[in-house]
Amino acid sequence: MSEYVLITTTDDLSALCARLARQPFVALDTEFMRENSYYPDLCLIQVASPEEAAIIDPKAPRLSLEPLFALLANEAVLKVVHAGGQDLEIFYGLTGRVPSPLFDTQIAGMALGFGEQVGYQQLVEQTLGVHINKGARFTDWSRRPLEQRQLDYAIGDVTYLIEAFPRLLERLKETGRGEWLDEEMARLMDPASYTCDPEQMWRRMKLPNRNADVLGRLKALAAWREREAQGKNLPRNRLVKDETLIDLALHPPRDQASLARVRGLPASWGSNDIGARLLAVLENAPPMPKEEIPARERMTALGRQASLIADLLKLLLKIRCEEWGIAPKLVCRSDELEALASGQRDGLAILSGWRYNHFGKDALAMVEGRLAFSVRDGKLNLHEVEPA
Secondary structure, eight states: OOOOEEEOSHHHHHHHHHHHTTSSEEEEEEEEEOTTOSSOEEEEEEEEOSSOEEEEOTTOTTOOOHHHHHHHTOTTSEEEESSOHHHHHHHHHHHSSOOSSEEEHHHHHHHTTSOTTOOHHHHHHHHHOOOOOOTTSSSOTTSSSOOHHHHHHHHHHHHHHHHHHHHHHHHHHHHTOGGGGHHHHHHHHOGGGTOOOGGGGGGGSOOOOOOHHHHHHHHHHHHHHHHHHHHHTOOHHHHSOHHHHHHHHHSOOSSGGGGGGSTTSOGGGGTSHHHHHHHHHHHHOOOOOGGGSOOHHHHSOOOHHHHHHHHHHHHHHHHHHHHHTOOHHHHOOHHHHHHHHTTOOTTOGGGSHHHIIIIIHHHHHHHTTSEEEEEETTEEEEEEOOOO
């Protein structure tokens, strides 16, 4: 599919979405700018069905996106994306809803052995045998008018996707791996994945210790930074970096003038309004309640023996995933392996469902001493161990 239309009016968008609503699935992608802002600046929206393709210009003065929003909420139309997290975040921010139902071809690629976080270019090459020119990837999508080469590049993100999706779906059916994706797709559609609670931003940071006063200040500072960044529409780390907030939490200044000597803060904060707000946050931050302080396991590294066991589990995971042709990241995360190595059994995804059948039962056997590695004829082997 090489032809497409550029949509700049609400009437044309309404007509397009009415046609797309009669299709069983549509491909969806966006182009946006975010380097210098907190909120993404939506610049283009690309859509395609098996019958047509279009680029929607959200910056067009005579365009309302309401017809598109209705299509994204239409449960009868499957929305196909590739690594769609940031695109979905944009639409959630605009509508308060996550487009659904969804199918992410990057996740499907992980289940089919394309590798972890397989890129769109690689997916298209492996599925369709087509090489994509990514020359216009790094471009200023906010500038108008857009060049033809930019539009031609942008539409390729959905025209190839609409062709690759049926082939991926067929391979998933042939291998019986469709159910493997259910949990990941559900997580993709969970609104909690796209909400940002300033009061919880401290959890994303490297915690310095378990001192209630320090953590209370860090929580208050992280929430303050998030709200300031939102209000100024600046990237949070452009405003204040994580390490600076941690330093302030550990060593709070005596007065506002002292802020001018804090590494990572502008000297002007020693006397201006934003500096005054920062100091007030520090002075009024309550200690973190005991029940909110993270468990010690999060604050410290694994013990020596548990760390060695975790390394063996990672090797086992690699072996099993190579045998099955599946990306390890889809099976489990490193922290799950570390939890299993430390003795945890409850609440681990690898100990239930398809993950247990393909990896978890062997992982459990290894940590319980019923499965071991050996080397035979220069090759690594796994073998069962007889009970003592």
